[in-house]
Amino acid sequence: MSSTEEEKEGTTTAQLWEAAAQGSLEQVQKLLEAGADICEGNADGMTPLMLAAQSGHAPVVRALLQAGAPWNALNPSGRCAGDYAMEAGHQEAFDALLDAGTQAELILGVVGRQEEKKEVEDGDHGKPYLQQRVEYSEGRLMDEESKGVMMAWEKPLMEAHAKCLCGAGGDILNVGFGMGLVDTAIQGYSSITSHTIIEAHPDVYKRMLETGWGEKPNVHIVFGRWQDVLPQLGTYDGVFFDTYGEFYDDLREFHECLPKLLKEGGVYSYFNGLCATNAFFHVVYCQIVALELAHLGLTTQFIPLPVKECLDEKTWLGVYHKYWQLDTYFLPFCQTKTEEDE
Ligand SMILES: C[S@@+](CC[C@H](N)C(=O)[O-])C[C@H]1O[C@@H](n2cnc3c(N)ncnc32)[C@H](O)[C@@H]1O
Missing domain, CATH: 3.40.50.150 (Vaccinia Virus protein VP39)
Incomplete structure (x- = not known):
């Protein structure tokens, strides 16, 4: 990627944080199409999904989840988007995140758990x-x-x-x-x-x-x-x-x-x-x-x-x-x- 392209992506990503925090669905969709990074966090480690969840913008939360935003990403204070929706009482955003988390864990969690068991069998966890x-x-x-x-x-x-x-x-x-x-x-x-x-x-x-x-x-x-x-x-x-x-x-x-x-x-x-x-x-x-x-x-x-x-x-x-x-x-x-x- 050239430095001009990098700069452009950086700008669209910064714009995505703002659009997500403001709940502007149309703008969020445009920025995603323009290549904004859906996973990157701002200076406080807040991802677009966390920012949308914190302000209770349920349509934006759903759009970001659909575009592949990870429901379980944690910021440096150890909180995920669902924590923000839950703490602020944003029911619709919370429900969308709970649904995404549950679906993902029901499918992918199985793989994670099998890995965990394998580690134990391989002796990585010390003595049983x-x-x-x-x-x-x-x-x-x-x-x-x-x-x-x-x-x-x-x-x-x-x-x-x-x-x-x-x-x-x-x-x-x-x-x-x-x-x-x-x-x-x-x-x-x-x-x-x-x-x-x-x-x-x-x-x-x-x-x-x-x-x-x-x-x-x-x-x-x-x-x-x-x-x-x-x-x-x-x-x-x-x-x-x-x-x-x-x-x-x-x-x-x-x-x-x-x-x-x-x-x-x-x-x-x-x-x-x-x-x-x-x-x-x-x-x-x-x-x-x-x-x-x-x-x-x-x-x-x-x-x-x-x-x-x-x-x-x-x-x-x-x-x-x-x-x-x-x-x-x-x-x-x-x-x-x-x-x-x-
Ligand atoms: C967290 S403690 C239980 C505490 C208990 N509820 C109480 O009120 O004090 C867990 C107990 O489960 C026992 N344990 C671990 N694996 C077990 C197994 N596969 N079958 C039966 N007991 C097991 C442990 O030895 C331990 O005594």
Whole structure:
């Protein structure tokens, strides 16, 4: 490209930022035809899509998405176009971005997840979690890489999960003991008949036995990976899933077992930490899971819970990965469809 051509492209790109921010659809289309760069950010790293989303110009957002603007581009402050639409309450622009993100992830996300699994198989992630030693300390359960397997700040969330699961009593299944927070909360419901816990880590299992979980009258501990032990289990009124060191594909695989595991009208919930470092990506993954569960015959509602007060400046001290960065937790309340729902 000659320097004159470069200058021209630079000018059209700068004009595109302005047209996108002002919501001038005709101008945006002209500039795209003239070769303006749809991906480039301005001095603040704001792409044309972010600028249009921030001001709620839904037709421009749709035109840019259609022309190939990446829905998931992040600026230096770690925000994407969807974050701007969401924060400003621009519903139409938000819906267009959510739709684009969901469609793209349903198709391309599969490739990304397969890559992730391959990395693990190739050993790029270090020792697999179940082969690492884990250590309990004040308010934490950590793996060998100083990553938080479970942390006490999640206690109110686990109590809220237990409330959803045990509301109707009956037989409850929890996958992943960790610090036993959800299990302790489940034990508080006298309406439950049985309480089954699947746990795969030998150190965690040892801790469960040392702390008396093996002697509780209605508790049945199943030591093993859920992938291996599920076939030996029955059906449940409430199922909770919260493992560690697994990926989205594992969660999906577990979801495929739900039609067999849940009784009619049974309740399912999972620790909703998918993409919890970006608010909009998290919303996209809430939508994807809800769609996937709907295919399996479950309805999903997300109950918003504030988490800001659960965290303080000391929460992440000494923790390698800050796995939660959002202000709101969306607790998934999923239920098998009854005949009335059909
Ligand atoms: C995040 S912790 C669970 C925390 C728990 N919800 C609580 O309230 O304390 C995850 C647990 O899942 C266990 N785990 C990991 N992979 C598993 C698998 N495939 N099957 C069963 N348990 C697994 C881990 O050893 C760990 O104890």
